[in-house]
Amino acid sequence: xxxxxxxxxxxxxxxxxxxxxxxxxxxxxxxxxxxxxxxxxxxxxxxxxxxxxxxxxxxxxxxxxxxxxxxxxxxxxxxxxxxxxxxxxxxxxxxxxxxxxxxxxxxxxxxxxxxxxxxxxxxxxxxxxxxxxxxxxxxxxxxxxxxxxxxxxxxxxxxxxxxxxxxxxxxxxxxxxxxxxxxxxxxxxxxxxxxxxxxxxxxxxxxxxxxxxxxxxxxxxxxxxxxxxxxxxxxxxxxxxxxxxxxxxxxxxxxxxxxxxxxxxxxxxxxxxxxxxxxxxxxxxxxxxxxxxxxxxxxxxxxxxxxxxxxxxxxxxxxxxxxxxxxxxxxxxxxxxxxxxxxxxxxxxxxxxxxxxxxxxxxxxxxxxxxxxxxxxxxxxxxxxxxxxxxxxxxxxxxxxxxxxxxxxxxxxxxxxxxxxxxxxxxxxxxxxxxxxxxxxxxxxxxxxxxxxxxxxxxxxxxxxxxxxxxxxxxxxxxxxxxxxxxxxxxxxxxxxxxxxxxxxxxxxxxxxxxxxxxxx
Amino acid sequence: xxxxxxxxxxxxxxxxxxxxxxxxxxxxxxxxxxxxxxxxxxxxxxxxxxxxxxxxxxxxxxxxxxxxxxxxxxxxxxxxxxxxxxxxxxxxxxxxxxxxxxxxxxxxxxxxxxxxxxxxxxxxxxxxxxxxxxxxxxxxxxxxxxxxxxxxxxxxxxxxxxxxxxxxxxxxxxxxxxxxxxxxxxxxxxxxxxxxxxxxxxxxxxxxxxxxxxxxxxxxxxxxxxxxxxxxxxxxxxxxxxxxxxxxxxxxxxxxxxxxxxxxxxxxxxxxxxxxxxxxxxxxxxxxxxxxxxxxxxxxxxxxxxxxxxxxxxxxxxxxxxxxxxxxxxxxxxxxxxxxxxxxxxxxxxxxxxxxxxxxxxxxxxxxxxxxxxxxxxxxxxxxxxxxxxxxxxxxxxxxxxxxxxxxxxxxxxxxxxxxxxxxxxxxxxxxxxxxxxxxxxxxxxxxxxxxxxxxxxxxxxxxxxxxxxxxxxxx
Numbered sequence: 001x002x003x004x005x006x007x008x009x010x011x012x013x014x015x016x017x018x019x020x021x022x023x024x025x026x027x028x029x030x031x032x033x034x035x036x037x038x039x040x041x042x043x044x045x046x047x048x049x050x051x052x053x054x055x056x057x058x059x060x061x062x063x064x065x066x067x068x069x070x071x072x073x074x075x076x077x078x079x080x081x082x083x084x085x086x087x088x089x090x091x092x093x094x095x096x097x098x099x100x101x102x103x104x105x106x107x108x109x110x111x112x113x114x115x116x117x118x119x120x121x122x123x124x125x126x127x128x129x130x131x132x133x134x135x136x137x138x139x140x141x142x143x144x145x146x147x148x149x150x151x152x153x154x155x156x157x158x159x160x161x162x163x164x165x166x167x168x169x170x171x172x173x174x175x176x177x178x179x180x181x182x183x184x185x186x187x188x189x190x191x192x193x194x195x196x197x198x199x200x201x202x203x204x205x206x207x208x209x210x211x212x213x214x215x216x217x218x219x220x221x222x223x224x225x226x227x228x229x230x231x232x233x234x235x236x237x238x239x240x241x242x243x244x245x246x247x248x249x250x251x252x253x254x255x256x257x258x259x260x261x262x263x264x265x266x267x268x269x270x271x272x273x274x275x276x277x278x279x280x281x282x283x284x285x286x287x288x289x290x291x292x293x294x295x296x297x298x299x300x301x302x303x304x305x306x307x308x309x310x311x312x313x314x315x316x317x318x319x320x321x322x323x324x325x326x327x328x329x330x331x332x333x334x335x336x337x338x339x340x341x342x343x344x345x346x347x348x349x350x351x352x353x354x355x356x357x358x359x360x361x362x363x364x365x366x367x368x369x370x371x372x373x374x375x376x377x378x379x380x381x382x383x384x385x386x387x388x389x390x391x392x393x394x395x396x397x398x399x400x401x402x403x404x405x406x407x408x409x410x411x412x413x414x415x416x417x418x419x420x421x422x423x424x425x426x427x428x429x430x431x432x433x434x435x436x437x438x439x440x441x442x443x444x445x446x447x448x449x450x451x452x453x454x455x456x457x458x459x460x461x462x463x464x465x466x467x468x469x470x471x472x473x474x475x476x477x478x479x480x481x482x483x484x485x486x487x488x489x490x491x492x493x494x495x496x497x498x499x500x501x502x503x504x505x506x507x508x509x510x511x512x513x514x515x516x517x518x519x520x521x
Numbered sequence: 522x523x524x525x526x527x528x529x530x531x532x533x534x535x536x537x538x539x540x541x542x543x544x545x546x547x548x549x550x551x552x553x554x555x556x557x558x559x560x561x562x563x564x565x566x567x568x569x570x571x572x573x574x575x576x577x578x579x580x581x582x583x584x585x586x587x588x589x590x591x592x593x594x595x596x597x598x599x600x601x602x603x604x605x606x607x608x609x610x611x612x613x614x615x616x617x618x619x620x621x622x623x624x625x626x627x628x629x630x631x632x633x634x635x636x637x638x639x640x641x642x643x644x645x646x647x648x649x650x651x652x653x654x655x656x657x658x659x660x661x662x663x664x665x666x667x668x669x670x671x672x673x674x675x676x677x678x679x680x681x682x683x684x685x686x687x688x689x690x691x692x693x694x695x696x697x698x699x700x701x702x703x704x705x706x707x708x709x710x711x712x713x714x715x716x717x718x719x720x721x722x723x724x725x726x727x728x729x730x731x732x733x734x735x736x737x738x739x740x741x742x743x744x745x746x747x748x749x750x751x752x753x754x755x756x757x758x759x760x761x762x763x764x765x766x767x768x769x770x771x772x773x774x775x776x777x778x779x780x781x782x783x784x785x786x787x788x789x790x791x792x793x794x795x796x797x798x799x800x801x802x803x804x805x806x807x808x809x810x811x812x813x814x815x816x817x818x819x820x821x822x823x824x825x826x827x828x829x830x831x832x833x834x835x836x837x838x839x840x841x842x843x844x845x846x847x848x849x850x851x852x853x854x855x856x857x858x859x860x861x862x863x864x865x866x867x868x869x870x871x872x873x874x875x876x877x878x879x880x881x882x883x884x885x886x887x888x889x890x891x892x893x894x895x896x897x898x899x900x901x902x903x904x905x906x907x908x909x910x911x912x913x914x915x916x917x918x919x920x921x922x923x924x925x926x927x928x929x930x931x932x933x934x935x936x937x938x939x940x941x942x943x944x945x946x947x948x949x950x951x952x953x954x955x956x957x958x959x960x961x962x963x964x965x966x967x968x969x970x971x972x973x974x975x976x977x978x979x980x981x982x983x984x985x986x987x988x989x990x991x992x993x994x995x996x997x
Contacts, residue, residue, distance in 0.1 A: 008528055008532055029557070029558045029559055029560065029561060029637055029638065030559070030560045030561070031560075031561045031562075031563070031638070031640055032560070032561075032562050032563070033562070033563040033564075033565065033642075034562065034563075034564060034565070035564070035565045035566075035567050036564050036565065036566050036567065036574070038567045038568060040568070132739070132742055132744075
């Protein structure tokens with residue numbers, strides 16, 4: 001009995017102490033010092049917006065839209081190949097890349113840098129009292145629309161390249177511990193966020209900007225990107241409607257009278273209203289690595305104007321063009337080399353041919369959409385096209401064909417694009433949904449080569465042609481014949497997505513080691 | 522064996538009850554588990570060199586405030602009090618530039634009163650909108666009573682500022698603006714009401730009415746073209762006793778001035794009165810152009826751009842407005858119900874005045890607590906600036922100067938300025954041209970003299986600037 005009392009007393013005491021220490025806790029008071037935000041004027045909001053735009057080229061040179069993004073969009077598919085000296089490029093071109101490919105990593109980092117900048121800008125702008133500080137609420141909404149458009153564009157690229165990606169829509173000041181190592185969000189969830197961003201942007205961006213505010217995203221840019229997203233998702237009616245919403249809104253094709261498509265890529269014509277959204281950059285010698293892009297010097301072969309010739313194009317592609325097609329003039333069919341010879345495409349590929357010693361026969365052609373003229377330095381100041389009006393017409397034509405099969409409406413849209421480049425119009429009779437689809441994709445290829453569209457086109461074409469069953473149908477058909485070793489291609493690899501970069505896997509604890517299963521051979 | 526089970530069960534139940542009891546807030550748990558301060562965060566405000574915020578969290582709901590003092594001195598200052606919360610934002614609002622301070626957090630609940638560790642902070646030099654204020658002299662006789670007095674003024678050039686100085690001329694609080702701060706008024710809510718406008722706008726005019734609290738928060742903001750503010754305001758903005766805001770406005774009206782060799786449709790610019798409610802809706806308006814015939818002024822063509830120039834407005838206890846017209850050398854009283862002019866005081870007015878009671882280009886006319894009319898007589902006719910206190914018999918239309926304080930000639934100011942009665946028969950002056958703040962006695966002896974490095978418009982003594990030490994009742 002005594003024991004029981006003793007034990008009871010001891011248990012009581014321990015119990016009370018435990019409860020008490022639970023309640024009291026162990027932490028003492030902590031002290032910290034920080035500065036409150038100085039960025040409270042509308043001017044700061046505007047600076048944040050410009051900073052977000054600047055993220056499009058990351059640090060200039062090859063960053064993001066200034067270069068590497070189009071390596072991922074163009075090298076793995078059938079038009080553009082690479083030179084033997086660029087190891088990272090060859091990996092992409094020959095489908096032998098893996099998670100440690102530095103270009104894949106660079107683009108990933110650039111994209112999430114832009115997402116981070118837009119998130120920070122959004123928070124900053126939200127916290128600024130525009131109306132109370134001499135600006136207006138309309139400008140505030142416009143600035144929010146601009147950063148949300150840019151964020152959607154970054155997520156568009158991210159989902160196009162990787163499918164599921166981390167979805168971060170808040171400033172780092174609101175990060176929880178889990179946000180430090182973000183999980184992959186399903187692509188559909190990311191796309192829903194993009195649609196919300198783009199709808200907001202379309203509702204709040206102006207139709208146009210004053211002449212001195214170049215290269216800002218207008219309402220048409222947001223709606224166009226929405227159309228592109230709906231196309232990717234196979235939501236044809238929404239895509240057709242979004243494309244229609246951009247028509248008759250101050251954009252048009254650069255007409256034959258104005259010099260046609262070929263002249264639009266001349267560095268003297270950088271503000272044509274066919275451009276809906278482009279990356280602008282500077283040609284000043286010091287701009288390289290800050291505010292320039294790498295397309296000019298990489299597109300031009302050495303013996304034409306001392307470029308690197310990093311985007312050689314297969315002669316088979318040149319052969320697809322009719323000789324009257326104005327768009328063929330955007331390829332180096334025939335030119336005087338630095339050494340006094342003429343470089344011609346062989347006759348069997350539709351070129352002028354010729355023989356030594358006066359003529360050298362070309363092994364590849366090069367694009368002239370990013371001419372490297374008037375500035376012999378690395379700084380390219382060509383427009384990098386992101387959205388242009390011809391794409392709107394072609395997207396609507398394709399969406400209508402997927403919805404209704406061949407109609408005069410689709411044909412008319414395609415013909416606007418063809419006729420501008422001296423090509424006869426198509427006629428409705430004789431087309432089935434399938435043959436018109438093929439015609440549209442061939443037309444798109446001729447229209448948009450080296451503008452970053454081909455990879456997605458092949459995947460979308462495959463989806464449409466196989467009712468969604470085999471997205472890689474057309475990709476395989478077009479790419480395999482051009483591989484140096486056809487056995488490189490593996491049916492076990494999903495080429496619609498790239499592997500997640502090794503750096504990300506190593507630094508983000510939410511990504512497991514087998515996350516790239518099925519993405520690399 | 523069964524017994525052991527029983528006892529164990531009893532103990533377990535007992536402990537559970539104790540736990541539940543303790544985790545509730547009551548006297549007993551308060552005794553065992555006292556109030557604690559968990560975190561203290563000092564927030565520097567880079568836009569302001571004198572003010573700080575301190576964020577405090579406590580383990581249970583409490584009333585929290587700060588005690589702070591400049592190192593090595595005895596004066597203790599207090600922040601505002603945050604009550605009945607776990608998260609507290611406190612403001613340090615009275616400091617001097619370039620000084621090291623220490624603060625301590627005090628937290629109180631019903632049962633506890635505790636303080637935190639002591640933490641340092643330092644104020645930075647002010648290089649922004651504020652010019653210097655230099656104490657030239659202070660008469661030993663008033664030294665003691667001057668301690669603890671604070672004065673509100675403003676810088677009307679760009680960049681402008683609301684400024685509070687102490688009795689030694691040290692800036693203890695300021696709020697900078699890109700535009701000029703044209704006039705300020707200390708409100709009963711211990712906030713600062715002001716007219717803000719670019720330097721270009723003449724006549725102490727502005728296109729914004731801003732009310733700022735001591736933490737720097739803009740608590741009210743009317744802008745031209747938004748809400749009810751359809752005209753620019755000038756010279757005066759104040760709260761009335763109903764909580765509405767009144768101000769002078771620029772107004773214009775078209776007259777036929779052919780008789781004065783003007784146009785048949787000629788625009789005359791004059792002044793009006795506007796009253797806004799708290800949300801900025803216009804609830805009353807009056808224009809002098811409805812009550813004065815421009816053809817009565819032989820020089821109307823010369824004056825029509827800014828006719829008669831109102832420069833102060835004061836709402837009397839009877840609800841009627843006292844308005845001062847510089848160019849008429851008159852002060853009017855206007856009926857707030859029907860807008861009629863009740864009387865005019867001054868040269869050519871309704872009151873018989875002695876010669877030395879006449880005033881010229883006067884400023885800042887108001888009724889003091891004894892209902893005497895106080896004004897600064899700039900004295901543009903004589904070159905001597907004076908303060909005049911009138912005893913007014915409104916019904917009998919009799920006025921008599923109770924006292925006149927004549928300032929030395931070197932304190933003459935052609936325009937602007939004010940005189941404000943202080944306790945103990947003293948008068949506070951703001952004199953814009955000589956850039957001086959003065960306190961004199963009734964005989965005009967200068968007891969306090971501060972030189973200003975910029976252009977002030979007015980100066981007033983304010984009360985309630987300091988937070989007093991919270992009493993024991995200031996807990997939850």
